[in-house]
Amino acid sequence: MPAPWLGVDLGDARVGLALSDPELTFAHPAGNVVVEGDSFLALDSVIDVIEQESVAVVVVGLPLLLDGTRGRSGKKAVRWVNALSNRIRVLMADGSLELNDIPQLRLLDERLTTVSAHRQLRDAKVAGRDHRPFVDQQSAVVLLQSALDSRQTLKE
Template structure:
């Protein structure tokens, strides 16, 4: 049982995956979006089918005020489209999708800033940030969901 973290971007969609114990998130790479994150939907469905994902955690880029702006509305539409495509993939024997993963949105405010900071702390040059910042943001999004889930299980 694993979870997938997704950081939406117009250039790249970053992916992160949990360990089977649902304790740690690690980067899984990027999907090139070529200006539109919706182009990454089919490759994400393929990834999910290949990795037996139970839950997909999509970053919700709320405004600092906590309100949903244009980007958050787009993330909600993307997640809804992902749910539809997963349902279709479940019905298609070619995918071999045994279960339809739950798709959840989580607040991702400041994850990109944190990801840049972590990369700088790791001595990754600022020119090298761009290709990895999306997957590092996906790690932060997923790790926050894993930590929240762990706390709820302990209560």
Template sequence: MSAPIWMGIDLGQARVGVALCDPELTLAYPAGKIEVQGDCFRALGPVVDLIHEHGVERVIVGYPLLLNGSEGGSAKKAKRWVRNLSRILNEEAALAKDSPVRVLLQDERLTTVSAHHQLYEAQIGGRGHKPLVDQQSAVVLLQSALDEYKVSKER
């Protein structure tokens, strides 16, 4: 059995950011972005391809709740996106008689703020942020999930 790989997804309007982690589930790193021209559902096929290419066993998708914790339009869209990805992966797993990839939503409030801060710390100017912020947000999101997983295993 291969080492587990997790994927982080940040659904953006123009781009969907992608992050992956090391096999030890300790470090998230940017794995690119998918241009979607205003329709994040265009990323489903490319994301499925990346899942297969990297042997991903868990996908963490940003859940953009409002600051008060309620669901807005973007959060509902993320839920629909996750349902579609899960359906595709479950159908493939059933055909292959394999275990399906787990797809989970994770609260992503303030990940974009954190991603911008990290890009500034890396001395990437404000204009350089736009093409990088979605994948950096995916890194922040995935790293948060990995850290929570590590803490839960230590208990």
């Protein structure tokens, strides 16, 4: 059975997380990591999830500008993924992280995932003022589900 995938939506206040089912069919919310302005503070929490869930692939949202180029946030996402990769390698080398394999790290265009997340929360009858605690993890769900669906389409 394949190992689950992890979706990560980087935010300034919270980093949203989503996990797939083991069959890689559905994404579901896996919580938020409060980062208070510095998404790099979530690295160790994300590594804990990777280790606990034996994650095979980590899909991180890449916030592109509407013209498809990387702005400041996009460049920060690339730095975050590089920091995650480096941190995993260091922890594995010193024996404090036990993984069978280093997970694949992928960046995926996340344009409009927040819009989709808000729409899904509205459709679920969550009041607009109550979206804030859920929107980051729901954005991670949208991102991860997109990656899982793309994987399915490529197989067919």
